[in-house]
Amino acid sequence: MLTKILPALRGILATDDGLPRLVKMETATADAVKIAVPDDCGDIPAELRRQLPEGAQRFDIAGVGCYQAVYADGSGRVSGKVAVVTGAAQGFGLQIATDLARQGAWVALADINVAGVEAAAATLNQEFGPGTAFGVAVNVADADSVQAAVKAVVAEFGGIDIFVSNAGVVRSGSVKTLSVKDLDFVTNVNYKGYFLVVQAAAPILAMQHSACPDRWFDIIQINSKSGLVGSNRNGAYAGSKFGGIGLTQSFALELVADGIKVNSICPGNFYDGPLWSDPVKGLFRQYLESGKVPGAKTFEDVKKFYESKVPMHRGCTTPDVMKAIYYLVEQVYETGQAIPVTGGQVMLS
Numbered sequence: 001m002l003t004k005i006l007p008a009l010r011g012i013l014a015t016d017d018g019l020p021r022l023v024k025m026e027t028a029t030a031d032a033v034k035i036a037v038p039d040d041c042g043d044i045p046a047e048l049r050r051q052l053p054e055g056a057q058r059f060d061i062a063g064v065g066c067y068q069a070v071y072a073d074g075s076g077r078v079s080g081k082v083a084v085v086t087g088a089a090q091g092f093g094l095q096i097a098t099d100l101a102r103q104g105a106w107v108a109l110a111d112i113n114v115a116g117v118e119a120a121a122a123t124l125n126q127e128f129g130p131g132t133a134f135g136v137a138v139n140v141a142d143a144d145s146v147q148a149a150v151k152a153v154v155a156e157f158g159g160i161d162i163f164v165s166n167a168g169v170v171r172s173g174s175v176k177t178l179s180v181k182d183l184d185f186v187t188n189v190n191y192k193g194y195f196l197v198v199q200a201a202a203p204i205l206a207m208q209h210s211a212c213p214d215r216w217f218d219i220i221q222i223n224s225k226s227g228l229v230g231s232n233r234n235g236a237y238a239g240s241k242f243g244g245i246g247l248t249q250s251f252a253l254e255l256v257a258d259g260i261k262v263n264s265i266c267p268g269n270f271y272d273g274p275l276w277s278d279p280v281k282g283l284f285r286q287y288l289e290s291g292k293v294p295g296a297k298t299f300e301d302v303k304k305f306y307e308s309k310v311p312m313h314r315g316c317t318t319p320d321v322m323k324a325i326y327y328l329v330e331q332v333y334e335t336g337q338a339i340p341v342t343g344g345q346v347m348l349s
């Protein structure tokens with residue numbers, strides 16, 4: 001019931017400035033309103049409206065716990081929104097989560113690298129204030145793990161406004177030789193993982209919308225330029241990303257009725273992130289050692305080779321991606337799109 005009642009409560013407490021965060025209290029205060037919602041309740045928002053007196057801010061909810069509504073007072077671009085970012089221990093995910101926190105969001109950093117997201121959340125709390133962020137364990141390829149992570153986010157913040165499905169992996173290789181194990185690994189994280197996180201998060205966003213029908217919520221998938229054009233000797237990855245756009249378009253058609261926009265962002269290569277730059281296992285080292293770039297003798301040679309394919313002659317950065325994220329959140333009249341952020345390397349037809 002927690003994952004139904006708290007999002008519904010957030011929704012009916014919405015003001016012109018947005019939905020509050022619901023903060024767990026250890027014990028009920030004297031002014032806490034007692035709420036009890038039967039398990040078979042067919043319309044939770046209506047039932048909550050019936051039970052709540054005007055202006056109530058603290059709640060003692062049977063079977064759920066005691067919560068207090070807290071409204072944001074900042075002026076950031078996503079001030080007071082609850083955001084979840086998967087794959088947030090490093091790379092794009094960490095930088096996206098950091099920028100959302102900088103712009104006023106409460107952020108759940110979800111990753112299979114639990115120590116990584118806990119450390120990252122502690123850093124964000126130091127920088128942007130206690131309670132801004134928390135780290136949550138998730139394996140996006142595992143349905144139970146995803147459900148548990150979404151429940152943990154709702155228990156912490158009360159609901160979700162922006163879900164960024166960012167976790168992704170690469171195993172490049174020829175179709176003639178790539179192992180089925182590597183194919184399954186990539187497909188399970190990039191394609192099935194995206195399906196599973198939307199399956200778990202969509203009911204939360206839909207419940208908020210049913211409680212405040214004039215509000216829209218966002219699911220944003222970090223896809224890739226390889227979701228728009230084929231990628232030589234990288235079919236498993238490109239296929240998983242093409243499939244992700246099929247999911248985005250299909251989810252967008254279905255979830256529009258629930259007040260949820262679903263879009264993908266398709267970045268070009270992010271050379272500054274660890275996927276490319278890690279000195280031990282990054283792609284610069286892998287491509288240099290495998291001779292994939294003819295004549296290359298240094299990481300810089302490999303980088304120049306790939307940059308020369310980009311009309312704007314540089315890789316993609318997180319600020320480039322953030323502009324697309326804020327566009328999607330602020331644009332109330334768009335869904336089902338796949339937005340390239342590639343410096344002109346991939347153009348839509």
Ligand SMILES: NC(=O)c1ccc[n+]([C@@H]2O[C@H](COP(=O)([O-])OP(=O)(O)OC[C@H]3O[C@@H](n4cnc5c(N)ncnc54)[C@H](O)[C@@H]3O)[C@@H](O)[C@H]2O)c1
Nearest residue numbers: 087089090091092111112139140166167168224269270275
């Ligand atoms: N790096 C690029 O050049 C590039 C370009 C375009 C798109 N992308 C996409 O951006 C996203 C992030 O890429 P990145 O370069 O930051 O990658 P990265 O490898 O630096 O980080 C990926 C994060 O995802 C986490 N992760 C992996 N499997 C997981 C799972 N099963 N469950 C939960 N978390 C998991 C990892 O622990 C890691 O923290 C991916 O979807 C990727 O396809 C990357």
